[in-house]
Amino acid sequence: MSQVRGRFLVREEAAFAVRREPPLTFVSRVLTTSGDRWERAAAVLILVAWAQDTGDLLTDPDSAIRACAALVPLPAEDPRPTAVLLEALSDPHTADHWCDAEPLPQFDGWFRFALLRALLARTTTLEEVLDAALALMPMANDFTVERDCGPLLLRAFPDGNAGEAALTDAQRRFVSAIAAKDNCWGSIGNKITWLRTAGLPTDRASFRVLLANPGRAAGV
Template identity: 45%
Template sequence: MARALSLWGMGTSDLLVDTDPAVRVCAALGPVRDDRPRALAVLLDALRDPYTTDGWFPEPLCGVDGWFRFTVLRSALDLAASFEEVAPVAIAMVAAGDRSLVDNERGPILFRAFPGGYDSAHALTSAQRALLRAFVDTDEATGSIGGNWLWFRAAGLPENREGVAAVL
């Protein structure tokens, strides 16, 4: 119901405090966001345990492609006023080191952290530095940089572990 209401453009802010976390998240996904900080907090809370979030619905929801957490992440990245708002959860997702999630997790996270592209004339923020460190630290085991080279290129960053480490 919360997902349908949000898709219809109805206010869902009262459902952001529902006892069911799936209802809260569906309310936070809507295009109408009456309470952005609370909606973002709900989405980020769901992403702290993304595999549990994926298991909430036995059948895919309308408008959801792939795992449910992909939709939750996209919505959180869009809703955040800055990367810093989502950085702790986003960095934890990158650090988890799942190889297969380039276009649905790591790439969008990287692009949100560097929306205008990396510029060596500007110092990295602490959140950007922590994100790149997570990529470097997980790269050897997962190929997280090489597997994301198109995203790194699009963000104006080096496309290999050594190059990213040099930026740090």
């Protein structure tokens, strides 16, 4: 355990144990007094776990804190979390390394996976998340399909009708990005179920034929 994480957990446990301050007061104090990104991010994620209002943190100077705050299911009509998530996912590699010193205990896997999950929960169309999807594709591979490419395929083709109608511009751009990514076409079969559910071919050659077919162009 790193010194940063250890120090934070000791302080948290001590505050709770002696009941000198309520949990939310402790978290609020960390957010306002700590200059450590890991501590502040961990505190925000405690608020997320407790479904507390993190709206004030959506304008925090630290992009990592803003992104953590956007993970709370704030009212759907509030556009700010969506904008913060899109900003974070415009550079998913940087987002993944916001807290390199020690993984945040609330996350299972890379930061970008949690951000994408939250973004998909706050949106309904592929067009809304297309920029994020295209930014994520260079990092996608057969081993990450359950957390990036797969859910995005369901967003792109929610009715499983990829083989029944002309591709929209957004669908074509996303499918083209998958076709171009060598690491998405290895021998690991994780992707096959997702492709079948979307109504897409499960081999790369057929994928490319679909994209090259003029009759599949959007609007045709």
